[in-house]
Amino acid sequence: SGFITWMSYISISSLIMFILVEFFAENPIVNLRTFKNLSFSTGNIIMFFVFFNLFGSIVLLPIFLQTLMGYTSFLSGLALGPGGIATIIAMPIAGKLVTKINPKAILAFGIVVAGYSVHMMAQFNLQVDFNTIFWPRVVLGIGMGFLFIPLTTMTMSSIRKEEMGNATGIFNLLRNLGGSFGVAFITTMLARRAQFHQVHLVEHLSPFDRNFQIALPQISQMLQQKGFIPSLPDQGSLGLIYGEVIKQASVLSFNDAFYLLSTMMMLILPLVLLMKKGREGIPAPGVH
Numbered sequence: 001s002g003f004i005t006w007m008s009y010i011s012i013s014s015l016i017m018f019i020l021v022e023f024f025a026e027n028p029i030v031n032l033r034t035f036k037n038l039s040f041s042t043g044n045i046i047m048f049f050v051f052f053n054l055f056g057s058i059v060l061l062p063i064f065l066q067t068l069m070g071y072t073s074f075l076s077g078l079a080l081g082p083g084g085i086a087t088i089i090a091m092p093i094a095g096k097l098v099t100k101i102n103p104k105a106i107l108a109f110g111i112v113v114a115g116y117s118v119h120m121m122a123q124f125n126l127q128v129d130f131n132t133i134f135w136p137r138v139v140l141g142i143g144m145g146f147l148f149i150p151l152t153t154m155t156m157s158s159i160r161k162e163e164m165g166n167a168t169g170i171f172n173l174l175r176n177l178g179g180s181f182g183v184a185f186i187t188t189m190l191a192r193r194a195q196f197h198q199v200h201l202v203e204h205l206s207p208f209d210r211n212f213q214i215a216l217p218q219i220s221q222m223l224q225q226k227g228f229i230p231s232l233p234d235q236g237s238l239g240l241i242y243g244e245v246i247k248q249a250s251v252l253s254f255n256d257a258f259y260l261l262s263t264m265m266m267l268i269l270p271l272v273l274l275m276k277k278g279r280e281g282i283p284a285p286g287v288h
Helices: 002-024 032-036 038-068 073-097 103-121 130-156 161-202 210-225 233-267 269-274
Strands: none
Touching: 002 032, 032 038, 032 161, 038 073, 038 103, 038 130, 038 161, 038 233, 038 269, 073 103, 073 130, 103 130, 103 233, 103 269, 130 161, 161 233, 233 269
8 A cells, every 4th residue: 555655654754753853852852862771772672572572462262262273252251261360369469579589589580480481372272172272271361460560679779760751651552552562563474474384285276196195085075974965075075175275274273373472572572681680679660
């Protein structure tokens, strides 16, 4: 779309101009000089990718359950809802620990747990049961609960009091942008990877493929037993096989998306080392 392309150019140009004006202004509306603080900058990067991962996975799971597994909205919510409860339980525990243990260790633990949970989701297939879906979401909730408090604490601990409002606004902006980018990117990737896998799977639907030669008459015979007109079983068989190809291509695209999110979480883990532990005696801030 030419319109979307031009709007993209305008948006990028406007963003660049905004950064330049705000950076060199004597009294900027948004003080971007705050990013000179390494711990603050690192915390914002981590928060961006954490919410990229969180929102990306939250968007993928209901689609997977309702379109491929045949779950109702209620059953889907029943499988995913406990993850939020796990976060609610984990956050107060993290808040207590952050004053007794190095917050870097708690943050690293949360990132590893969250990344591992998404890796568990990357193993999903069309035969998974309710428990296999339920527990990775709970583990993700625990990981997120353990990383929010120490991340916010260390990100804001080195900010001067007079800059706290500006820094908090930037921090929340990066968090929201991470979620928005995550949803947009992961849904686009899902569609592209489904097309990719479908093309490669269809290559095996050939009269010269041994497995296809075996499967087609077996499916045709099954359809005849179920009352199909003798002249139509082959057409019905091809339709069933193609439908299964689309399903499997979709499953593989979900696997790819979850693998990417899991890898992304592991790649941000070293950034924890760049953050400052924080000043002693500073209470853990509230997170919403």
